[in-house]
Amino acid sequence: MELDALILSRLQFAFVVAFHILFPAFTIGLAAFLAVCEGLWLWTKRDVFKRLYLHWIKIFALAFAMGVVSGVVMSYQFGTNWSVFSDKAGSVIGPLLGYEVLTAFFLEATFLGVMLFGWKRVGNKLHFISTLAVAIGTTISAFWILSANSWMQTPAGHAIDAETGNYYATNFWEVIFNPSFPARYVHMMLAAFITTAAVILAAGAWQVIRGHSTEPTRWQIRMAAGTLAVLMPLQIWAGHWSGEIAHKHQPAKVAAIEGWWETADVQGTVLFALPDEENERNIAEVTLPGTSPYLFSSKEPLQGLKAFAEEDRPPVWIVFWAFRIMVGAGLVMLALGVWGCVLWWRGRIDKPGFFHWISVPAGALGFISVVTGWVVAEVGRQPYTVYVTEGVPGLRTEDSVAPVAYGQVATSLLVFMIVYAIIFTAGTIYMARIATRGFEDDAPEPPEYEHRPPGWSLGAVDEPAEVPSSKPKPAE
Template sequence: MELDALILSRLQFAFVIAFHILFPAFTIGLAAFLAVCEGLWLWTKRDVFKRLYLHWIKIFALAFAMGVVSGVVMSYQFGTNWSVFSDKAGSVIGPLLGYEVLTAFFLEATFLGVMLFGWKRVGNTLHFIATCAVAIGTTISAFWILSANSWMQTPAGFATDPETGNFYATDWLAVIFNPSFPSRYVHMMLAAFITTAAVIMAAGAWQVLRRHSSEPTRWQIRMAAGTLAVLMPLQIWAGHWSGEVAHEHQPAKVAAIEGWWETREVQPTVLFALPDEENERNIAEIAVPATSPYLFSSDEPLQGLKAFAKEDRPPVWLVFWSFRIMVGAGLVMLALGLWGCVLWWRGRIDRAGLFHGLAVPGGALGFLSVITGWIVAEVGRQPYTVYGYLRTEDSVAPVSTGQVATSLLIFMVVYAIVFTAGTVYMARIATRGFEDDAPEPPEREHRPPGWSLGAVDDPAEVPHRPTEPRK
């Protein structure tokens, strides 16, 4: 494979967005977790939820900042490496990204300061409203971003200029709520909550293993395990829903995911294989025959990759294995969630054991699922940026290979330093234990000088009483 400007531009965008997507996926779920903790504290008046909030809000602030920085860098590439795509699809994509700034980013920016610095400066109700506003803002941000990306997957509600070939919207509701948007939005939101739950459970498990367990630690493990046990089955359903939509609108992607080469009435479920794209076959295939009716409802034959021209197929190997890694990571998180709930029921979740040893590395599984799921969605869309209408090779800017290679190298060095340091620092905060948190200083009671009935808090407050000389 020749590393020309097109390949390097794709690699650069993939590298930047791979870093960026991790932070929004985490902050969306963490903002919801913080809102739940503060709400439980206001409702129950139990100090444990307040301690959880004050502990995890530090991590949220760092993750939110790094997500914003990486997102700005990513957006610049639309004008540098993908200017042709911006010119042709900007009339549709541009307003959707603009709505994200106007409705979500401004909402988050307005209330984020109150959320981070207003704990003792505003009332409890107003602070809770600010936390909820930030959490709502993150979901609105995901709404517009997923709408724009889903339109590139399943374009609808548009027409093209016959002279320039540029896209323009004819029905904005059809553009926003394009065929793949509902399923992909639900899938992504659940992925964010699950990713956050896995991280919180891993941090709590590490504290238990290090004998730093406390009441907040016990609560966060229980909350995380319950979240995984409840949401993972919903995520499996949402993933199946998204697969059915892709089967209808992107059959080549589904064929690559499933490893199907031949078109048949009934297809097998390929569990393991080594796709051989050159000879159009699978090597060492392990499959369950005649199971496609349980996955896809179709009256027509299920298309294999041979039904599409080679230049219209996505990279099979990458899509095929990314999907299986995503599913495998999800199943492990489901098992950890159910295991944690069983230990909770039996009263053994606070005792260090094998569960905690596996839950610690399990904290990375959510991020692994997000990255591999993004690969399935975006690489599976190839060779198009706007599926079926605008090819990726026709979307790249007229830049030289040297320019893209230089910027990619700079990105890799800077990201390796900045984001690695930030991630390590967040991990240290998350795993250090709640007993290491400095206690809040007690509010001092105001007393006029000289009114002390016992020990004096401050000698400077004692009024000077001149003494008479001893006779």
């Protein structure tokens, strides 16, 4: 593979988006977790939920900041490395990204300061409303980003100008709610909640291993394990839903995911294989034959990769194995959630054991699933940035790249890698230290000062104190 400006631009965008997606995936779920904790504190008046909130909001602030910074860098690449794509599809994509700023960013910017710094300055109800507003803002942000990306996967509600070749919207409702958007949005939101639950479970498990099992630790382990046990089956269903839509609109992607080369009415489920793209076959294949009717409700033949021209196929090896890594990580998190709930039921979840040792490294599985899932979605879309639709040609990736020099892209990619390695590694390590330390290590909260007139005592008895007089006392 020759490293030209196109390949380097793709690598640069992949590198930046892989870093960026980690933080929104975490903050979306963490904002919801904080809202739940504060809501439970207001409802039950139990101090344990307030301690959980104050502990995890520090991590949320750092992750949110790094997500914003990495997202800004990513958006600039639309005008540098991918200016032709921006010119061709900007009339459709631009408004969707603008709506994200007008709705999600403005909502988050309005209430984030109150959420982070208003604990002692506003009432409890207003602070809870601020936390809810930030949590809702993160979901709205994901709504518009997933809508824009899903339109690139399954374009709808548009036409192409015959003279310029530019896309323009004919029905923005169809653009926003394009065929793959509902399934992919649900899939991504569940992935965010699951990712956060895995991190919270890992942090709690490490505290138990270290012997720092306080009441907040016990609650966060139970909440995280229960979340994984409930949401992972829903995530499997959402993934199946998304796969059904991809099978209808992106059959080449599904063929690469499944490792199918030949077209057949009934296909098998390839569990393991080494795709050989040169010879159009699989090596060392392990298959469950005749299982496709349980996966796809299609009455038409299931297309294999040979049904598509070689230049229209996605890179099979990357898509095939990224999908299996994603599924494998998800199954491990499902097992941990069920295991944790069983230990909870048996009263043994607070005792250090193999479950806790497994849960600590498993805290990274949510991030691995998110990144590999996006690899499946984006690499599986190749060789198009805007996929083909019935009667409307797509926009190929090679026709979307900006006319930039090889050296310029290579230099900027190297700078990105160095800067990201330093800044984001340091930030991630710092967040991990906060998350894994015991709750008894948290600094005590400052006293709640009250505004009183001068001369009033702040002692136990609420009586006016004697105010020294500036007049001289009369001689006795």
